[in-house]
Amino acid sequence: MAHLDLSMFKAYDIRTPAQQLTLDLSERLAYAEAYYFRENLGVQKVILCRDARLSGARYLEQGIRIFRDLGFEVLAAPQVSSACLFYYTCMRHPDAAGVMYGASHNPGGDTGQKIVAPGVQPIADGCGPGGGLQTIRRLYEQGARPQRIGSGKLRIVNYFDDYVRDSMRLADVSPGDLAGLRIVLDFLSGAAGQEMILAFTAAGAEIEPRNLVPDGHFPSGAPNPVVHASIAPSLEVLRSGRFDLGMFFDGDGDRLDIVAPDGRQISPAFNLIALVPRLRALFPDIPHPNVYVDLKANPLAIIRIARQGFGVHVIRNGHSQIKQALGKNAAAGFVAAVEESAHYYLNLRREGAVFPIENTLFYALLTARAWREDPALYRDLLDLQQTTFREREWGYHFPNDDLRAAALAAVEEAFVRNGWQAMHRMADGAAMDATLLRDGLPFVIDADTPLTEEWTQVAQRASQSERGLARWEVTAGTAARRDAAVRLIEETVRRFQAGQKYVG
Known part of the structure; x- marks a missing residue:
């Protein structure tokens, strides 16, 4: 069944070149999702939206027609939406499933879908009620199609203003609170510009917007802040000396890269050091809060977070899987998570329920507030980060x-042969779908873990969203240790026909 493009079903969501997902195939996929929503989840209501991609409009138009014809109540947001506005919309309707048509940081010619169950429960491979994405894939292969039940309804929804207001309130940022703070904001022609501009302007920040208008042609390059060519012009603006920091967003606005005026990125784990006291204020009834960090997190950052009274736990990569773990373990005091790919997560409480979501606007405002209140801390964090050596x-x-x-x-095998230790499972026994390799470091790090410079950490994984791609990240206590680890990886993979080094 190669013509069905089964490769689009990734570990975290759906991704594929848009030319491979013809309208016939996207119709088949919509019927499979409708069957899953109704028969497996008991859902009669679905939220549909899209990001800035050129292909999104036709898939959204088709989805509205199909779900409505099948008798669903369709809550549609025809305007361009960020992923986090999509999650907020779903949170406002916890009895609805949701589909967002988009492809995050992928090249402009790609499409995809983020799917959630009621309660904003993430749907992915092995993740979500009723079998999650695996069930949708099976139904897609079978050509499943639910019966039409009654006449469907269409409602247009737009929670944009509520999202901005509630995000500012959650971050405890009021009008004028960011006065005097000068920020470069680069949206890479993606979906998050309007909400960020309105919130930061209301808060009094002096902003320099870059690539603000959503444009599915992505004229500045791939909508991925990791791609240097895409953000290089904005980095030059940031280095002019007129700004305090820069923030860079991806195509659907759920990634947040924080950059100092000299162009250095402050990694999410180090940024979390500044944020955890403010996160604690959101959970006053949790005496010993816990956070997740991904396996690439810098050990020095983990120690500093732990010293503020937080339990710090390593978790696998994967947006849906992290949110599922946050929701599952909310009662155990887990409140937030970060990935070194610049994704931030929060267990948000609303009307007696807990929603594990991404809200990049909240985290951008919270970071700006922390920087405004204590710029010296960020200088110290950048200096601390600089004492270690990272190959992103x-x-x-x-x-x-x-x-x-x-x-x-x-x-x-090459690292283990040299005396390193390898870790494949998280503390709860769940598979990481990756390998964490450490030398000179224990696998459990807390506030009292002693460190010398003689340590190195390597994280390696097979990419779940890009074909044939394997990824590595190296962090070490010295440049020589980092370089030696990178060199060993490069020399080893050449034996297996590795292509050119890829960053993105």
Whole structure:
């Protein structure tokens, strides 16, 4: 069934070149989702929206027609929407499922879908009620199609103003609170510009907007702040000396890169050091809050977070899987999570319920507030981060999955042969779908963990959203240790027909 493009079903969501998802196939997919929503989840209401991609309008138009014809109540947001506004809209209707048509930071020619169950429960591979994305894939293969039940309804929804207001309130940022703060905001022609501009302007910040207008042609380059060519012009503006910091967003606005005036990125784990006291204020009834950090998080950052009274736990990559873990463990005091890919998560309480969501506007405002209140702390954090040496995540494409798997196994074997330890499972026994390799470091790090400079950490994984791609990140106590680890990886993967180094 190769013509069905089953490769679009990724570990976290759906992603594929738009030309491969013809309207016939997207119709088949919509019927499979409708069947899953109704028969597996008991849902009669669905929220539909799109990001800035050129292909999004036709998929949204089609989805509105199909779900309505099948008898669903359709809550449609025809305007361009960020992923976080989509999640907020779903939170306002906790009895509804939701589909967002978009492809995050992928190239402009790609499309995809983010799918949630009622209560904003994430749907992914092995994640979500009723079998999650695996069930939708099976129904898609079968050509499942639910019966029409009654006449459907269409409602247009727009919670934009509420989202901005509630995000400002959640971050405890009032009009004028950010006065004097000068920020470069680059949206890479994606979906998040309007909400950010309105909130930051209301808060009194002096902003320099870049690539503000949503444009699915993505004229500045791939809508991915990791791609240097896409953000290079804005980095030059930031380095002019007139600004306090920069913020860079991806295509659907759920990624937040924080950059100092000299162009250095402050990693999410280090940024979390400044944010946890403010996060604690949101959960006054939790005496010992916990946060998740991904396996690439810098050990120095973990120690500093732990010293503020937080439990810090390593978690696998994957937006849906992280949100599922946050929601599942809310009663155990888990309140937030960060990924080094610049994604931030929160267990948001609303009307007696807990919603594990992403709200990049909240985190951008909270970061700006922290920077405005204590710029010296950020200077210290940047200096602390600078005492370690990081090769930010990069990857190689391999001709096939067998060679990719062999390369990952060979890299792990090479490090273990040199005395390193390998970790494949989280503390609760769940698979990380990745490998954490450490030398000179324990796997459990807390506030009292002693560190010398003689340590190195390597995280490696097979990409779940891009074909044939394996990824690595290296962090170390010295430049020599970082360089030696990078060199060993590069030398090992060459034996398995690795392509050119890929960053993105």
